[in-house]
Amino acid sequence: xxxxxxxxxxxxxxxxxxxxxxxxxxxxxxxxxxxxxxxxxxxxxxxxxxxxxxxxxxxxxxxxxxxxxxxxxxxxxxxxxxxxxxxxxxxxxxxxxxxxxxxxxxxxxxxxxxxxxxxxxxxxxxxxxxxxxxxxxxxxxxxxxxxxxxxxxxxxxxxxxxxxxxxxxxxxxxxxxxxxxxxxxxxxxxxxxxxxxxxxxxxxxxxxxxxxxxxxxxxxxxxxxxxxxxxxxxxxxxxxxxxxxxxxxxxxxxxxxxxxxxxxxxxxxxxxxxxxxxxxxxxxxxxxxxxxxxxxxxxxxxxxxxxxxxxxxxxxxxxxxxx
Amino acid sequence: xxxxxxxxxxxxxxxxxxxxxxxxxxxxxxxxxxxxxxxxxxxxxxxxxxxxxxxxxxxxxxxxxxxxxxxxxxxxxxxxxxxxxxxxxxxxxxxxxxxxxxxxxxxxxxxxxxxxxxxxxxxxxxxxxxxxxxxxxxxxxxxxxxxxxxxxxxxxxx
Amino acid sequence: xxxxxxxxxxxxxxxxxxxxxxxxxxxxxxxxxxxxxxxxxxxxxxxxxxxxxxxxxxxxxxxxxxxxxxxxxxxxxxxxxxxxxxxxxxxxxxxxxxxxxxxxxxxxxxxxxxxxxxxxxxxxxxxxxxxxxxxxxxxxxxxxxxxxxxxxxxxxxxxxxxxxxxxxxxxxxxxxxxxxxxxxxxxxxxxxxxxxxxxxxxxxxxxxxxxxxxxxxxxxxxxxxxxxxxxxxxxxxxxxxxxxxxxxxxxxxxxxxxxxxxxxxxxxxxxxxxxxxxxxxxxxxxxxxxxxxxxxxxxxxxxxxxxxxxxxxxxxxxxxxxxxxxxxxxxxxxxxxxxxxxxxxxxxxxxxxxxxxxxxxxxxxxxxxxxxxxxxxxxxxxxxxxxxxxxxxxxxxxxxxxxxxxxxxxxxxxxxxxxxxxxxxxxxxxxxxxxxxxxxxxxxxxxxxxxxxxxxxxxxxxxxxxxxxxxxxxxxxxxxxxxxxxxxxxxxxxxxxxxxxxxxxxx
Numbered sequence: 012x013x014x015x016x017x018x019x020x021x022x023x024x025x026x027x028x029x030x031x032x033x034x035x036x037x038x039x040x041x042x043x044x045x046x047x048x049x050x051x052x053x054x055x056x057x058x059x060x061x062x063x064x065x066x067x068x069x070x071x072x073x074x075x076x077x078x079x080x081x082x083x084x085x086x087x088x089x090x091x092x093x094x095x096x097x098x099x100x101x102x103x104x105x106x107x108x109x110x111x112x113x114x115x116x117x118x119x120x121x122x123x124x125x126x127x128x129x130x131x132x133x134x135x136x137x138x139x140x141x142x143x144x145x146x147x148x149x150x151x152x153x154x155x156x157x158x159x160x161x162x163x164x165x166x167x168x169x170x171x172x173x174x175x176x177x178x179x180x181x182x183x184x185x186x187x188x189x190x191x192x193x194x195x196x197x198x199x200x201x202x203x204x205x206x207x208x209x210x211x212x213x214x215x216x217x218x219x220x221x222x223x224x225x226x227x228x229x230x231x232x233x234x235x236x237x238x239x240x241x242x243x244x245x246x247x248x249x250x251x252x253x254x255x256x257x258x259x260x261x262x263x264x265x266x267x268x269x270x271x272x273x274x275x276x277x278x279x280x281x282x283x284x285x286x287x288x289x290x291x292x293x294x295x296x297x298x299x300x301x302x303x304x305x306x307x308x309x310x311x312x313x314x315x316x317x318x319x320x321x322x323x324x325x326x327x328x329x330x331x332x333x334x
Numbered sequence: 335x336x337x338x339x340x341x342x343x344x345x346x347x348x349x350x351x352x353x354x355x356x357x358x359x360x361x362x363x364x365x366x367x368x369x370x371x372x373x374x375x376x377x378x379x380x381x382x383x384x385x386x387x388x389x390x391x392x393x394x395x396x397x398x399x400x401x402x403x404x405x406x407x408x409x410x411x412x413x414x415x416x417x418x419x420x421x422x423x424x425x426x427x428x429x430x431x432x433x434x435x436x437x438x439x440x441x442x443x444x445x446x447x448x449x450x451x452x453x454x455x456x457x458x459x460x461x462x463x464x465x466x467x468x469x470x471x472x473x474x475x476x477x478x479x480x481x482x483x484x485x486x487x488x489x490x491x492x
Numbered sequence: 493x494x495x496x497x498x499x500x501x502x503x504x505x506x507x508x509x510x511x512x513x514x515x516x517x518x519x520x521x522x523x524x525x526x527x528x529x530x531x532x533x534x535x536x537x538x539x540x541x542x543x544x545x546x547x548x549x550x551x552x553x554x555x556x557x558x559x560x561x562x563x564x565x566x567x568x569x570x571x572x573x574x575x576x577x578x579x580x581x582x583x584x585x586x587x588x589x590x591x592x593x594x595x596x597x598x599x600x601x602x603x604x605x606x607x608x609x610x611x612x613x614x615x616x617x618x619x620x621x622x623x624x625x626x627x628x629x630x631x632x633x634x635x636x637x638x639x640x641x642x643x644x645x646x647x648x649x650x651x652x653x654x655x656x657x658x659x660x661x662x663x664x665x666x667x668x669x670x671x672x673x674x675x676x677x678x679x680x681x682x683x684x685x686x687x688x689x690x691x692x693x694x695x696x697x698x699x700x701x702x703x704x705x706x707x708x709x710x711x712x713x714x715x716x717x718x719x720x721x722x723x724x725x726x727x728x729x730x731x732x733x734x735x736x737x738x739x740x741x742x743x744x745x746x747x748x749x750x751x752x753x754x755x756x757x758x759x760x761x762x763x764x765x766x767x768x769x770x771x772x773x774x775x776x777x778x779x780x781x782x783x784x785x786x787x788x789x790x791x792x793x794x795x796x797x798x799x800x801x802x803x804x805x806x807x808x809x810x811x812x813x814x815x816x817x818x819x820x821x822x823x824x825x826x827x828x829x830x831x832x833x834x835x836x837x838x839x840x841x842x843x844x845x846x847x848x849x850x851x852x853x854x855x856x857x858x859x860x861x862x863x864x865x866x867x868x869x870x871x872x873x874x875x876x877x878x879x880x881x882x883x884x885x886x887x888x889x890x891x892x893x894x895x896x897x898x899x900x901x902x903x904x905x906x907x908x909x910x911x912x913x914x915x916x917x918x919x920x921x922x923x924x925x926x927x928x929x930x931x932x933x934x935x936x937x938x939x940x941x942x943x944x945x946x947x948x949x950x951x952x953x954x955x956x957x958x959x960x961x962x963x964x965x966x967x968x969x970x971x972x973x974x975x976x977x978x979x980x981x982x983x984x985x986x987x988x989x990x991x992x993x994x995x996x997x998x999x
Contacts, residue, residue, distance in 0.1 A: 337925055338658075338925075341925055345661065345665075352668075352683060355683060356682075359675075359680060359681075359682050360680045362678060365677060365678065365951070366950060366951055366954065367677075367946075367947050367950050367951065368677075369675035369677050369678065369680045369682060370682075371947075372671065372943045372946065372947070373668070373671045373682060373683070376664060376667050376668050376671065377668070379664050380661070380664045380665070380668060383657065383660055383661045383664060384661070386657055387657055387658070387661060390657060414713055414714040414715070414716060415714070417713045417714075417716070418710045418713050418714060418920070421709075421710065421713065421888060421892075422706075422916070422917060425892055425913055425916070426913060428896075429896070429906075429909050429910055429913050432896075432906060432909065433906055441893055444889060444893065445889040445890065445893060448885075448888065448889040448892075449885045449886050449888075449889050452713070452884065452885035452888060453883070453885035453886075463885075466886050466890075470890055470893070474893070474894075474897070478537075478897065482537040482538075483537075483540055484537060484897075484901055485904075486897070486900070487900065487906060
């Protein structure tokens, strides 16, 4: 073995470098041409993740390329939104989004809103429920509201402050026209339900995924925020039945970065529609307490605009200021 | 002043500086405990501990010098520090290169270059370094991208 | 009951489920053993494979990963001194020194057998007392959580070899690091200085692996030129051990084993506490009950037995909370719940009674995975030992790249690779300044939870005295004070001339 002179290194490196650069090769083809990243701005195992993983596997079937779920949790979902916004607008990155995109904007957490993306479709809608501690003394929603009006600031409501679970309860306060709750910060559905089961909070927003806990008597569902009673739980009255006109749900859809070509968006929209019509998807969503609700990009754009105005008003009502 | 005393001073400065920064944290009126409260408590604690660290070092200075003898690091070969420095330098460069070259190219270069620099300077070793780099990256790529569907960063180069 | 067991067991022993479970154990062992790839990440990576399986087969695979991962973490902690996962931080305290003293086989197998026994013991309450235990856990309010985390932190600070003060500084720095980024209350930016990168904060996994991997590898590089024996120079010769002797050693410490199992089990049952606390608390109780506390940290069996039995019991604990109430005990069980949901099963309080086949299948899978880990680990260990004896010039870049991949995969951001690198430098500086690293990591892991529970408590009842007057919370705080007192006492005793302990990353 001979020890090479120092110059060896300087020959070796460029050769190595050339070798490498020539390895991967890109070519232009019809969309989609390679695996698609679906950015889920929350951790694996959550509601959004569970819904979107089902959607991804069905999108894959329609598009013919792998659709890989990429979880980018952090900073109340804004880390994922930021990455999605930065991604090249070629349809190979899609962003799964829900109402948090409006709330984080108006509470000043993020400076990204729905208008930074091109809407593709709305896929699902998960109706909200007013839930109380399983051994609470309120049997009906009316009893709860009357008690809350009598002693505002005493009944403890768990919520992710400045997000959907908070705004839902604020919306009720606004419709009832009175302060009702004392808010306690519990971020995420799982910690909130745990605290509700332990009686550390009295009220919280819940959804039909937690039906099992209600059936077991550990939490109690008082009212559902839908227009009509829900087929999976016909025994739960709606808020409207109590004269509180609140219809509220967490709505999940898909978007792509701004600048994505129209033909690509149209292809994705078509795939999205076939997912929404797939009985496998409907069945999976039913078991997740979620309604399939398809809106095409035109309808979804209008929906987003209206939803945005509502969230803006709610954020101002609560007292958030955009920075 | 000993090393602990210097650290204590630095940490004290850090906590005071960060304490001033807490004024920037927004405090909405509808929460009873704002997001600035907890950092302030911690910074107060850190400031107190830094002062204690400083004090303890100044008080113990004489005793420690007598007992400690030569610090163990003093014996470490200078060549060792060169290797340590080189590793940090190359890893920093590697991290900067990933978004440009993409994971594959950047990693092959990093593994080959670092193992070459840390090993004997022979032709045999150079070949071995290249081989290890290529095999390792191929294995990692197959494993994560092909099988586990974890998409590794792409570069801006094709 | 018996017939449910038989159905469950027979289902798990069918080739398809059995093979997936075994594959899960292998994946867990490998994932846990690679520094940078943690159990949580392995479970997420394996998750897509379970979509095509039937529910039991899918969950059995994930249970295999979970159980196998704990033992994989043990291997890295022992052989490299780098905790592959957060739940093996305290394992490095005694397992790594023992391995360095030329007994890697004994160190690994003590942990392996203790883990098996702890896992089996903790399986009993999983089957017969799940609902009772989980109901107890629900009684923990924000006050209790806050005080429990404070206790964990005070313990890890006072375990520090040289200085309680430095331990406390490290812990406070760790807590302060969690402040950087968006606040947990309303997402307001704190100490981000306008940087988007700092907005997401520092994920503790990137920090953990960065600090330990760099610190450990750099020390190896330093020693290389001194002609000191490198890591595992003794090699595989010392891997030959007598299992009978080791099992006897574990059984001799039955009281330690039992206590550690209980600690691990209970921490597992509590939602959102996690294996790192179980590991530390178990080590601490072993040390405090021991008659030779001063020998802890020098490579004695007691520490290994305590930490590893607690780790495996912790798995059973978090399965209890998950199966009894559908509440995730930690990040791994959150992913498992996600896997069940994708199969259309929402685990909740009625899960065991409405889906007994699946539930007993999962119980059986847990026991089977615990038992299977031992022979599979034995096979892999030989391979892994060979990996460890790879020359340092190859080991360093390879481990660093794996660490970088792991950091990246936390949330698919390059920013985490920079975090990994930055804390790699900080770790080295800390070691050089003789600051202990475990308090920093624990501070970082528990920081968010400490703040969140502190705020929740105040938001729920504005009276701060409740931290002291609620019985359990008060007890935890008194115990933390006692822990400090004990730490100071130990230090006084040690101040009498005596040799410094063997150098390790603990500092």
